Amino acid sequence: MTLAYATDTHHATPAIADVMSRLGLRMTFAKDEEIFCQDEDADLIYIVVSGAVRTTRLLSDGRRQVGSFYYPGDLVGLETGDTHRFSAEALSESTLLVIKRSALKAFAGDEEIDRAIWEATRRELERAQEHLLVLGRxxxxxxxxxxxxxxxxxxxxxxxxxxxxxxxxxxxxxxxxxxxxxxxxxxxxxxxxxxxxxxxxxxxxxxxxxxxxx
Structure with missing residues (x-):
């Protein structure tokens, strides 16, 4: 299977998308079904194949903050730390490819994983800055x-x-x-x-x- 790469700030690098296309487990989630939860171990990485995903975080006062939205070709769940900072749920019936981080690391290599983490961090920072501008001004x-x-x-x-x-x-x-x-x-x-x-x-x-x- 070949994944279409979305022109979005979250999309996976070609090497990682190729490994996940070959080795990833295809999973389908119903509308509003949880994919992973806040503070859960971040040992799985996902790519959206169809549908859409939102990430959310519950604040200390009980309010919900939506972090971002992810679409086909987008990489979800790649964290710099050991746990997920946000939860993720399917916005509609969605199909994702999932792979263990350790398996992805073994087949894609340490350098590719490190590069993907750096790219993901940079892109999320850019989006956070844009989001703050929208929220504040x-x-x-x-x-x-x-x-x-x-x-x-x-x-x-x-x-x-x-x-x-x-x-x-x-x-x-x-x-x-x-x-x-x-x-x-x-x-x-x-x-x-x-x-x-x-x-x-x-x-x-x-x-x-x-x-x-x-």
Whole structure:
């Protein structure tokens, strides 16, 4: 099997993707099913084959923070430490390839694993910086527009699938679900985007969406 490499900051290096394609165990997870949990030993590494995955962390006050979203071709669960900092759940029915970290290390080599960890750390830092900018400096409308813009640029198309629900978006953007719903309605009312049901939208005015996302 050949994995398609997503043009995303999380995607696996070719050497690691090749080993996992040949040796990884294919597993299917139902919508909202847990893949691994927060503080669990990070002895398994995953690549998304189909569907989508979210990572979440429960805060000390009981609130949930969504860390990131992962799509086909993305590497999930590669940690710099011994445990997972976040939990991971399937956003929809999803298929992943899974391999033990020790087996991946044996076949890909120490140098490739170290390079992958360094790349994963660098990319996650970049995403964290971008996420902080969105959370700290932008209005609610700009936050939602930035999120939709990121999805549209990822797919490179006017028609975009939205695998996550409104609550996932709210927990990722640091907003309430009511605010997210209101901003989506506002963007649609301004003919910036057009929703076709809850889980698909079309970008109608790229220039306006880009201005809001800046």
């Amino acid at each position: 932008k209005t609610a409308c700009e936050k939602v527009a930035s999120f939709l813009m990121d999805l549209a640029e990822r797919e490179g198309a006017d028609e975009v699938a939205l695998p996550m629900g409104r609550q996932d978006m709210a927990d990722y953007l640091g907003l309430t679900i009511e605010t997210v719903s209101r901003m989506l309605t506002q963007l649609q009312g301004a003919s910036v985007v057009e929703f076709e049901g809850c889980r698909r939208f079309r970008v109608k005015r790229w220039d306006a969406l880009e201005r809001l996302a800046e």
